[in-house]
Amino acid sequence: MSKKKSNTYWFISVPAEGNKTVVLENLKSKLPSDLAEVDQFIIPEFKIGTLDALVVISDELIKYDQYFESAVMRIVDILRNLKDDINNNLVVNDKTVDQYLKTFQWDTMKFRAEKSMQEIAEILNQEVTRIDNTMKSKLSSYNQVKGNLQALERKQTGNLSVRNIADLVKKEHFVMDSEYLTTLLVAVPKNRYKDWLSKYETLVQFVVPRSSQKIAEDEEYGLFTVTLFKRVTDDFTHRCREERFVVREFQYNENEMANQRKEFEEVGATEKELFNSLLHLSSANFGEVFSAWIHLKALRVYVESVLRYGLPPDFMSAMIKPKYKMEKKIREVLIVQYGKLGGTLGKDGSKDIIEEYHNLVDTDYYPYVWFQIQFNVFKR
Incomplete structure (x- = not known):
């Protein structure tokens, strides 16, 4: 029997202490393959303004993050309604979602790191907004034609007391x-x-x-x-x-009956054309919006890391894919390893006040920087 797979990805950062490679390897040693897959999540250096500016952009990125996720899911829902199996359509830069996340590289051509983080975030938002509006418009056009076709098809179905009988008479x-x-x-x-x-x-x-x-x-x-x-x-x-x-x-009107048949054929052809166009556009735009979303996650990790760990930026960011039902165990390992960042461990390194710590703060707050995305909703 095959093991169930987790479709959750975590993005974390911890202090690098001057050597990102050593910190990454240490993290991998603490999270063996039976617990998680760990890959470095490489983020470029960005322009850093004032502390107040970082706080402002941190709030803006939260809103963008929620919107980007919604835009991704709207495209996924469109694909679901068009196809039974959408896995082959969830492609980013010719890679699966899993491959893309494990090998993420910042797109320096589209989102130049020398721009301010506010400018980059706005460029990302403009791109996602443009695609999202286009998808909404295309979906509306398709649904209208599909509704017209379904109305015509309903006339061809049912028993002889309700169905269209033009094709039966002479x-x-x-x-x-x-x-x-x-x-x-x-x-x-x-x-x-x-x-x-x-x-x-x-x-x-x-x-x-x-x-x-x-x-x-x-x-x-x-x-x-x-x-x-x-x-x-x-x-x-x-x-x-x-x-x-x-x-x-x-x-009985031969001209009217001929017009009805012509209308049915034309609407059917238009529906098929719009279906194929929407399917192609959804597949292409999924990759664009998902990529923008992960770039935004990278910005969030960077901003939060600077706010947490201070200047100059010295942190190691990683992408963790927990194995099925191993999230709790991984969290315990991370708390033991990095709990001192938030003062959550006892003097002897034990977890004697972890529960008390979590009762005092947001359940999504941890002593290390942490964000996540989940993909279980992508599966039928």
Whole structure:
């Protein structure tokens, strides 16, 4: 039996103490492969302004982070509605999400590190906003056409009492161009055929004798013609309703029927075209928005690390992928290793006040910098 996989990724940073490599290797030694996968999360150096500016941008990044996550998930939801299996569509720079995160490199061409962090964050936000608005517009157009197609398709489904019957009738079934006579189409329940044949001529006056013929049948109904004088059509319809015979509203018009078939074909072709376009656009834009989201996470790690550990920046950032149901164990290891950063350990290094510490602060606050993303929602 294959082991279940975790779809959670953590981004952490701890003081580098002048040697990021040593700190990274020490972290890997404390978190062996049966607990987690650990990779360095490389972040470039950024321009650092005042402490007040860092606090401001920290608050802004929280809002951007929430928006970017929502934008990513909207694209995922679109893909889910278009395809049963979307794993092959969740690609970032020609890599799977997992590969992209483990080998993350800051895109220096798109997001130049010499710009201020405020400028970089705004560029990221503008890109995600542009893509998000485009996706909303494309989705709206597709849903409108899809709704039109579904409405037309509903007319082609159901039993003979409700479905479109234009494809079942022929010109010879009708009395055409008569000043006095008309032909009606009536859906008769299959268990009422005998009643129909014995009653239809006498339901009202002025019904043409022996004018009824069955032209179609499904599991529930038969579709019969009947010819009568136009002036008794309303009375005949009323009497049919009393007998549970369903008179269909239908006028034989070849031009109108041809237009209906053309409309159905055109709407179907448009829906298919928009479907393929939306699928392609969603796949491409997932990678763009997800990449922007992880760049933003990198900014958050950098800003929070400077606020936590001070200047000059000297920290090691890593990406941790916990093994299935190992989050609690990993957290315990990290607390033992880095709890002193937040004063959470006893003098002997034990965890005697960890619980008290967590009762006093936000449950998402730890003595080391920590953020996460979760992907279990990406799976059906």
